[in-house]
Amino acid sequence: MAADGSALPDNLLSSEDLDRAVKNAHAALGQRQQADGHWVYELEADATIPAEYILLEHYLDRIDDALEQKIAVYLRRIQSPDHGGWPLYHNGQFDLSASVKAYFALKAVGDDINAPHMRRAREAILDHGGAERTNVFTRIQMALFGDVPWRATPVMPVELMLLPRKAFFSVWNMSYWSRVVIAPLLVLAALKPIAINPRQIHIRELFVTPPERVRDWIRGPFRSVWGHVFKGLDSVLRPTIGFIPAKTHEKAIKAAIDFIEPRLNGRDGLGAIYPALANVVMMYRALGVPDSDPRAATAWEAVQGLLVHKEDEVYCQPCVSPIWDTGLSGHAMLEAASGPKGIAPEETLVNLRKASKWLREKQILDVKGDWAINAPDLAPGGWAFQYGNDYYPDVDDTAVVGMLLHREGDPANAEALERARQWIIGMQSRDGGWGAFDIDNDKDMLNHIPFSDHGALLDPPTADVTARCISFLCQLGHVEDRPVIERAITYLRKEQESDGSWFGRWGTNYIYGTWSVLCAFNAADISHDDPAVVKAVEWLRSVQRPEGGWGESCETYEGSAHGQYTESLPSQTSWALLGLMAAGRRDDPAVARGIAWLASQQDEKGEWQEEPYNAVGFPKVFYLRYHGYKQFFPLMALARYRNLENSNSRRVAFGF
Known part of the structure; x- marks a missing residue:
């Protein structure tokens, strides 16, 4: 039966x-x-990574219009006809963070925000609390474009790279994928670069509350009482970051780079996963490393290697x-x-x-x-x-x-x-x-x-x-x-x-x-x-x-x-x-x-x-x-x- x-x-x-x-x-x-x-x-994920790829090109001002238009075809195709946003999987429920990134990317490639698909997406995003309620990685993405202040992101000082294995918050206590994503991200958070964004695309219309007026960016999800404890610790640590000695700060950035560069992995890239690869590309730009430098050039090539080209559309894989x-x-x-x-x-x-x-x-x-x-x-x-x-x-x-x-x-x-x-x-x-x-x-x-x-x-x-x-x-x-x-x-x-x-x-x-x-x-x-x-x-x-x-x-x-x-x-x-x-x-x-x-x-x-x-x-x-x-x-x-x-x-x- x-x-x-x-x-x-x-x-x-x-x-x-x-x-x-x-x-x-x-x-x-x-x-x-x-x-x-x-x-x-092929290994396919949701709208997030193809959207992030478009935003990466705008961050760097390395815009390939023809390529981005094909990615836009893909993003429009996988938009939900039911809820107007983007799900995390086939026929899934609305996901706020994926939808904000997809909308941002489509706006960057030139889609009219009053076009039916953009209006439906925007309404769905606002109905779910707006861009201020997105996850940490989305808020970091917005901070890199100046759409939210860096205080919208949790305290993650680059000095974490100096902690020994026995320290509770050491990166060595995190998973491989967390380690390789976080190391270049900590450098970005320390340097706080702003995207070149040559077309000055922003998404202020996706906020229920203007970003400068949001007071509480960290609102869970809290899985236990420890979530509230760590939120409190975040509040205590935040004002102390500026008092870290410059030499310690520089030493920590060097420690992050020293961790990353032996693991750059040639054309496969750091950790061979997209988020780490993209963070490395942005990190080198923030450090002033020329795009022609072999490290930066190979990192960019690794990102390109994840693109899947079809006749009418393109998407970016998380890895191969x-x-x-x-x-x-x-x-x-x-x-x-x-x-x-x-x-x-x-x-x-x-x-x-x-x-x-x-x-x-x-x-x-x-x-x-x-x-x-x-x-x-x-x-x-x-x-x-x-x-x-x-x-x-x-x-x-x-x-x-x-x-x-x-x-x-x-x-x-x-x-x-x-x-x-x-x-x-x-x-x-x-x-x-x-x-x-x-x-x-x-x-x-x-x-x-x-x-x-x-x-x-x-x-x-x-x-x-x-x-x-x-x-x-x-x-x-x-x-x-x-x-x-x-x-x-x-x-x-x-x-x-x-x-x-x-x-x-x-x-x-x-x-x-x-x-x-x-x-x-x-x-x-x-x-x-x-x-x-x-x-x-x-x-x-x-x-x-x-x-x-x-x-x-x-x-x-x-x-x-x-x-x-x-x-x-x-x-x-x-x-x-x-x-x-x-x-x-x-x-x-x-x-x-x-x-x-x-x-x-x-x-x-x-x-x-x-x-x-x-x-x-x-x-x-x-x-x-x-x-x-x-x-x-x-x-x-x-x-x-x-x-x-x-x-x-x-x-x-x-x-x-």
Whole structure:
């Protein structure tokens, strides 16, 4: 039965149709492989970053009108027809900060503020409290353009860069993404530059109260009493900043630059994420560094590298995802090539060997990144998420790539696998789980400071990343790793929700988390009849939709019902199916119906379409749409279902 009690359709897939679906999907995914062996798909966020890119050009007076007009086409297209503003994800609710930035950007490119789309956006913004109620990063953006005073932003003195690791407010206690965004931002806040803004575009009409008359800029959201305490501390510190000795101030700015420049990362940029890249570009301009200086020029080039050019529109990605896309695509291709009905196994294995070689060359073996602050004796051995980001390897990517290299079987992978294994073990946090980039990055009180109104300053362990690490270590099969695995399993058992699901920190949402953990439990030889597994299976069954698929909304990060959406989606359906099959339910009628629905949604090119967002950067603040998810996960699920039909044990043999 579906979640609403209605009967699911009895439209089971024939073996011939299943083979055809796998073959077509395999061919389609294979065509996406780059000549050097890797895959990379678009990674889309909301209106915020494309809008910020336009504003960056106006800040610098490096305006490319033709490019900006194409970005404007994109921004107008994703404006909500319902509420008139911009959401954080497909069909989402109005978001004030995203809407202010999008309006600002469209005004900058020349849109008439009395045009219908601008008027509707402005009315919606004013109805939600106006620009004075935007988040911290938006207020910083406005301060850089002189639209609000700098007192509209929380106190974040650049002297934070001088604090040692043991100091509570040290940047070393923050997540990787916070560290790389904050370091250049602290320099900007210290220098307080004003954008060139050659067309003198401002957004005073978006304020309910004139900015100079706003007295209280810090109004939450407060998640606990600590929010009020830190607001009080902000008020105490603010008048003292001007008394910091000039030499200390200069020393702190130098410390920030000394942190940034070893991590500039060439054409991939600081942290390889847009906010950090843009802040570095503005920082160099504020410091008087010429645009022709190699540091400034390369930083600008890194920003340009995130633009996605279409025929009629352009948008800017938050980052790129080649390591992740290659690892997941490789797993799907191998699954399709497995078993007696494998698809062109020789050709696939040749192409996968190319992917393995490309991945081996991307492994970070010589740079001790920021993670080493908590593990100084641990040798590097991970992979980043992007093409290059050596200071910030990603635990999740490392586990996925490690499982692929092990499964692909090239003897040349052996050293890479051992280095990855040792690094993963060394990155385990004290509670048995794994974070994405750091160890024990869990000083939750930092999420209550005024600067952290997004509530995502940290990188604590999560169920999905932990599950992938268990799967990787179990797939390698070293007996001596069992204590590490058992600690992680204990962590996952504690993290299970009361309804049987697991939270998905990096994918939307409980379906993603539950799939991840069920794969890990299977890899760890936990019985399919274990109460935690049974409860998770029953939850997945309960949220299957009447048409046979699964879907989940980003609203689940904001308190809506777990595992539910208005339609079935290829990515979430694939995760649910893979989770059920990992739990030994390949022959469950719910799985057969889900497979039938998935195959029915495949187009003539062998691909799937999916508009809703399927991942998250920061819950409630920043969401993502991985364009590759709708391609490689359905192939993985269909091929896994086919392969298990020919398996005596019906057991998934791999950790993923």
